[in-house]
Amino acid sequence: MNLKALSRWTEKELKYLLLVPTILLLLILTVYPLIFAIIASLHTINIRTGERSFVGLKNFIQIISDNLFWNALKNTAIYSGVGVTVEFAFGLGLALLLNTRLAGRNIFRALLLTPMMLPPIVVAVIFKIMYIPDFGVLNYLLGLIGIKGMIWEASVKTALFSLIILDIWEWTPFMFLILLAGLQAIPTDPYEAAIVDGANKFQIFKFITWPLLIPAVLIALLLRLMDTLRIFDQVFIMTGGGPANATETISLYIYRHAFRFSNIGYATAMSFIMLIITVIISNVFINRLKAEEVFTL
Amino acid sequence: MKSILKLVFVIFITIIVIFPVIWIISTSIKNPIDIFTIPPELVPPNMTIDHYSILFNELGFLEYIRNSIIVTVSTVIVSLSIGMLAAYSLARFKLPHNLNYQISFWVLSTRMFPPIVTIIPLFSMLRLFHLINSRTGLIIAYTAFNLPFAVWMMRGFFAEIPKELEDAAMVDGYSRMGAFWNIIVPIARPGIIATAIFILIMSWNEFLFALILAQTKVSATLPIGVASNVTQYQILWGRLSASGVIAMAPVLIFAFLVQKHLVRGMSMGAIKG
Numbered sequence: 001m002n003l004k005a006l007s008r009w010t011e012k013e014l015k016y017l018l019l020v021p022t023i024l025l026l027l028i029l030t031v032y033p034l035i036f037a038i039i040a041s042l043h044t045i046n047i048r049t050g051e052r053s054f055v056g057l058k059n060f061i062q063i064i065s066d067n068l069f070w071n072a073l074k075n076t077a078i079y080s081g082v083g084v085t086v087e088f089a090f091g092l093g094l095a096l097l098l099n100t101r102l103a104g105r106n107i108f109r110a111l112l113l114t115p116m117m118l119p120p121i122v123v124a125v126i127f128k129i130m131y132i133p134d135f136g137v138l139n140y141l142l143g144l145i146g147i148k149g150m151i152w153e154a155s156v157k158t159a160l161f162s163l164i165i166l167d168i169w170e171w172t173p174f175m176f177l178i179l180l181a182g183l184q185a186i187p188t189d190p191y192e193a194a195i196v197d198g199a200n201k202f203q204i205f206k207f208i209t210w211p212l213l214i215p216a217v218l219i220a221l222l223l224r225l226m227d228t229l230r231i232f233d234q235v236f237i238m239t240g241g242g243p244a245n246a247t248e249t250i251s252l253y254i255y256r257h258a259f260r261f262s263n264i265g266y267a268t269a270m271s272f273i274m275l276i277i278t279v280i281i282s283n284v285f286i287n288r289l290k291a292e293e294v295f296t297l
Numbered sequence: 298m299k300s301i302l303k304l305v306f307v308i309f310i311t312i313i314v315i316f317p318v319i320w321i322i323s324t325s326i327k328n329p330i331d332i333f334t335i336p337p338e339l340v341p342p343n344m345t346i347d348h349y350s351i352l353f354n355e356l357g358f359l360e361y362i363r364n365s366i367i368v369t370v371s372t373v374i375v376s377l378s379i380g381m382l383a384a385y386s387l388a389r390f391k392l393p394h395n396l397n398y399q400i401s402f403w404v405l406s407t408r409m410f411p412p413i414v415t416i417i418p419l420f421s422m423l424r425l426f427h428l429i430n431s432r433t434g435l436i437i438a439y440t441a442f443n444l445p446f447a448v449w450m451m452r453g454f455f456a457e458i459p460k461e462l463e464d465a466a467m468v469d470g471y472s473r474m475g476a477f478w479n480i481i482v483p484i485a486r487p488g489i490i491a492t493a494i495f496i497l498i499m500s501w502n503e504f505l506f507a508l509i510l511a512q513t514k515v516s517a518t519l520p521i522g523v524a525s526n527v528t529q530y531q532i533l534w535g536r537l538s539a540s541g542v543i544a545m546a547p548v549l550i551f552a553f554l555v556q557k558h559l560v561r562g563m564s565m566g567a568i569k570g
Contacts, residue, residue, distance in 0.1 A: 007472075014473055015390035019400065022383035022444060028422075029415060029441040030407045036418035098307065110556055111311050114318055116563075117552035118545050119502035121520045125527070125541040126321045129534060135333035137320060173314065174563060181560040181568050219567045230411040233504040233520075237527055251413040251505070258417050259509060271414040282409040286402065289567070 041269035048262045059269035069270060071245055072253040075160060079249065080228035083167040087224060091175025099183045112173040124237035127166045153239050159246045166234055175220050182216025183209070215292045222285035229278060250274050325539040332534050348539035358543060360514050361522035365501060368432050368518055372439040372500045373493050380447030385477055387448070388455035401452070408445045408565065412505050420509055430513040438506045443496045446565065450495070453566040454488030455481060491558035494551050501548055519544045
C-alpha cells in the first residue's frame with residue numbers, strides 16, 4: 001500500500017483507530033481479570049510454588065462456611081452504610097445552609113477540599129496521631145468538654161467506629177461540594193412560581209429542590225459507595241484489620257489471602273463475589289443515572 | 298444576625314477540617330519529649346527539623362520521592378495521550394450501533410472495578426513480564442486505572458467546543474488530526490491541565506497497587522515510605538508525621554490549582570461545578 005492510500009485509509013477509519021489503545025488497555029483491565037478470576041477461583045493455586053490443581057466449586061463452598069469472610073463482609077457493610085449515610089446527611093445539610101452568597105466562599109471551598117485530596121495513608125497517620133490514648137490531642141479536647149477519653153482504634157468496641165469517623169472527616173466535604181454544585185445548577189424560576197403559589201419551605205424542598213437535585217445525589221452516593229466498599233489503605237495503616245478482626249474489610253481479607261498466605265484460588269473466588277456485589281450496586285445507580293440523562297452524550 | 302451565625306458556623310466547620318492537618322505539621326517539628334505533653338501544644342516550644350533529616354539521610358526518602366515523581370509524571374503523560382484520542386473520537390464522531398453510548402458507559406463501569414479484584418490478575422501478568430518491583434509495572438497499572446477518568450473528563454471538555462472550528466480548519470487544509478492538534482487541543486488546554494492534575498493526585502496518593510507491585514527501593518513510592526514507619530512494635534511519632542507531611546505537601550499545592558474544576562473532576566464530569 002502506498003503512503004497516500006494509507007493516509008486516506010487512516011483518515012477514513014480514524015474514529016475507530018483513536019479508540020484502539022484505550023479499548024485494548026481496558027480489555028486488559030476488565031475482561032482479562034474477569035476471565036482470570038473465573039478460572040482461578042475454580043483452582044487451588046500457590047503463587048510462590050506455582051502449584052495449581054482444579055478443585056471445582058470447593059473455594060466457593062469454603063467461603064460460605066468461612067466466618068472471617070462474613071465478618072469482613074459485615075464490617076465493610078457497616079463501614080459503608082454508616083459512613084456514607086452520615087456523610088450524605090451532613091453534606092446535604094451544609095449545602096442547603098450555605099447555598100447563598102457567603103463572604104469568602106472561595107477560601108472556604110479551598111480549605112474544604114484539603115481532606116479528600118490528601119493521600120489516604122496520610123489521613124490514617126493523622127488520625128493515628130490524634131487517637132493516641134494517654135497524651136493524644138483528641139482525648140484531651142474531649143476531656144475539656146467532660147467526655148472521658150477512649151482508646152479508639154485499639155479497642156474491639158470502638159475500632160470500626162474510629163475508622164468511620166476518619167472517613168466522615170475525609171469525605172463529607174466531597175458530598176457537600178457535589179450537592180452544592182447540584183443546588184446551584186437548579187434554575188430560579190420554579191422557586192419564584194412556588195412562592196407565588198404560597199408553598200412553604202418544606203413543600204419547596206420536597207417538590208422542587210429534591211427532584212432537581214436527584215442527579216447530583218445519585219452520582220455522589222454511587223462514587224462514595226464504590227469507594228467505601230473497597231476501603232483498604234486507611235484500615236491497613238490504622239489497625240491492619242484488628243483488634244481481633246474487628247476492622248477486617250473485604251479488600252483487606254482478600255489481600256491477606258492472596259499476598260500473605262499465597263492462597264490465590266481462594267482469594268480470587270472471594271474477589272469474584274466482591275465484584276458481583278459491586279456490579280449489582282453500581283448498575284442500580286448507573287441505570288438511574290441513564291434514565292435521568294445526567295451524562296450528556 | 299442570621300448571617301453572623303452562619304459565618305460562625307462556617308468558621309467552626311473550617312476549624313474541624315483544618316485542625317488535623319495543622320496538628321500533623323506541628324507534631325512533625327516537635328522534639329520527641331514535647332510530643333507527649335499535657336496539655337498538648339499546638340505551637341512547639343522548641344522546633345526541630347531532626348525528623349525530616351533522619352528521613353532524608355537515613356531512611357532513603359529521596360528515593361521514594363524520586364520514584365513517586367517518575368511514576369506519577371509518566372502515568373499522567375501516558376494516560377492523557379491515550380485517553381485524549383479516545384475522548385476526541387467519542388465526543389466528535391457518530392459511531393454505528395450506538396457505540397458512542399455503549400463504549401462510554403463501558404469506560405465508566407471500569408471505574409467501578411474494585412482494585413483488589415484487578416490486582417491479582419494484574420500481578421500475575423506483570424510477573425510474567427518481569428515487571429514486579431519495577432517502576433514500569435506500576436506505571437502500566439496506574440495508566441490502566443486512570444484511563445477511564447481521563448476519557449470521561451476530556452470527552453466532556455471536547456464536546457463543549459463547537460464543531461465548526463475544526464470544519465473551518467479542515468477547509469483551510471488541515472487534516473483531521475492536524476485540526477485536532479492545532480485547534481482543539483489548545484482551546485481545551487485548561488480542561489486538559491485540570492485532568493492531568495487530577496490523575497497526578499490520584500497516582501501520587503495510590504497505595505494498594507504500590508504495596509503489591511513495588512516493594513523495593515528502586516520502585517517503592519512515597520505512600521510505601523510513609524507506611525514503613527508504622528510498625529507493630531514501636532511507632533516513632535515525629536518521624537511518622539514528618540513522612541506524612543512530605544507526602545501531602547505537593548498534593549495540597551496541586552489541589553489548590555484544580556479548585557475551579559474540583560467538582561467536575563470529583564464527579565467524573567457528571568456535574569459541572
